[in-house]
Amino acid sequence: MTxxxxxxxxxxxxxxxxxxxxPTVGVILLALAVLYVxxxxxxxxxxxxxxxxxxxxxxxxxxxxxWTTMSFLGVYQQVMFWPRAVxxxxxxxxAPLFLALGTPVRLMIEGGPRWLAAAVQWxxxxxxxxxxxxxxxxxxxxxxxxxxxxxxxxxxxxLRSRGAAWVLSFVLSGLGFFYYWTRxxxxxxxxxxxxxxxxxxxxxxxxxxxxxxxxxMFGHHLIAGDWYTALNKPWGPTPKQDQVWGGGxxxxxxxxxxxxxxxxLWRRMFDEDRDKAAQVDAELDAMEASGEIVYGTASSAxxxxxAVGATSTADAVGSAAAVEGDESVAVDASTPVSISHTSAAxxxxxxxxxxxxxxxxxxxxxxxxxxxxxxxxxx
Numbered sequence: 001m002t003x004x005x006x007x008x009x010x011x012x013x014x015x016x017x018x019x020x021x022x023p024t025v026g027v028i029l030l031a032l033a034v035l036y037v038x039x040x041x042x043x044x045x046x047x048x049x050x051x052x053x054x055x056x057x058x059x060x061x062x063x064x065x066x067w068t069t070m071s072f073l074g075v076y077q078q079v080m081f082w083p084r085a086v087x088x089x090x091x092x093x094x095a096p097l098f099l100a101l102g103t104p105v106r107l108m109i110e111g112g113p114r115w116l117a118a119a120v121q122w123x124x125x126x127x128x129x130x131x132x133x134x135x136x137x138x139x140x141x142x143x144x145x146x147x148x149x150x151x152x153x154x155x156x157x158x159l160r161s162r163g164a165a166w167v168l169s170f171v172l173s174g175l176g177f178f179y180y181w182t183r184x185x186x187x188x189x190x191x192x193x194x195x196x197x198x199x200x201x202x203x204x205x206x207x208x209x210x211x212x213x214x215x216x217m218f219g220h221h222l223i224a225g226d227w228y229t230a231l232n233k234p235w236g237p238t239p240k241q242d243q244v245w246g247g248g249x250x251x252x253x254x255x256x257x258x259x260x261x262x263x264x265l266w267r268r269m270f271d272e273d274r275d276k277a278a279q280v281d282a283e284l285d286a287m288e289a290s291g292e293i294v295y296g297t298a299s300s301a302x303x304x305x306x307a308v309g310a311t312s313t314a315d316a317v318g319s320a321a322a323v324e325g326d327e328s329v330a331v332d333a334s335t336p337v338s339i340s341h342t343s344a345a346x347x348x349x350x351x352x353x354x355x356x357x358x359x360x361x362x363x364x365x366x367x368x369x370x371x372x373x374x375x376x377x378x379x
Contacts, residue, residue, distance in 0.1 A: 009235040018072035039111030058102025085246030096176030105187035213251025
């Protein structure tokens with residue numbers, strides 16, 4: 001005997017009107033929202049900037065968690081398979097993505113008490129954290145979790161106990177957040193790995209979702225079959241059809257959740273490339289200001305070197321003009337000597353040509369690319 005009171009038949013109207021509010025969980029979610037908003041206010045009082053969109057997406061994540069556990073999905077989670085399947089995959093892959101985009105770890109460091117920031121930074125620097133966030137470890141745990149839930153006693157235990165169901169809900173979202181946190185790297189992480197690793201892991205996750213969905217849809221084993229059969233519902237699909245719908249929903253939602261994750265991942269890659277380029281530009285500007293880099297044309301430098309003999313290339317580049325025969329060649333102050341173009345004739349002109357050759361980029365002196373694009377003349 002299940003001793004579970006059957007709710008009213010699930011109709012279209014019940015999709016929006018059926019709710020089961022749990023005050024304890026509501027208080028936890030509200031406390032998380034208040035702590036997050038308070039942290040953003042602390043950051044702003046310290047004169048730093050906290051993007052509004054981060055706050056919005058974090059609150060959306062909490063709202064998705066609340067809707068998934070307290071809406072009709074929570075009402076029918078004990079008596080139907082497909083609402084429970086939607087609930088599990090949403091808690092594992094959808095709500096945690098929004099939470100991770102809110103960068104709560106960074107907020108704890110920048111907007112939390114000093115002791116909390118120190119504790120978080122210390123934890124991130126430990127070897128245990130580096131091991132737990134290793135891509136293979138994170139991916140295996142994430143991919144194995146739904147299989148473990150469905151093909152172990154855990155699933156049926158959560159049907160028999162509301163407390164166990166709530167514990168599983170928080171565990172699923174915690175594991176999902178752990179996965180997205182380490183893959184997106186918007187928050188500080190113990191060690192950074194190439195983003196392409198996350199891209200390949202995402203494809204592997206999509207395959208795993210498909211494998212689990214197909215197993216539930218076409219497998220002959222009914223998950224918690226005794227439980228659903230004992231309910232003897234006079235309405236709704238049969239236990240087998242219910243599981244087919246649940247497997248399809250799990251597969252679809254799991255793959256769709258990977259789309260915004262890939263979008264966020266690619267944007268993160270582009271942002272890192274842009275920041276790296278800006279950093280390199282700033283370093284080059286500093287070197288130019290200190291005189292470590294002198295700009296000018298390589299042809300002017302070579303002409304001046306031939307005219308004065310022992311005069312260095314850098315001194316010739318710094319001149320306002322260089323003498324080439326009877327004509328004066330103006331110095332181009334926009335092109336660095338180290339990457340400027342030198343004609344093929346200059347390259348072959350003895351010692352000064354060899355010096356000029358060393359100032360040319362590798363693609364101009366490469367035998368294949370140089371001939372293909374006209375930097376080196378065919379003999």
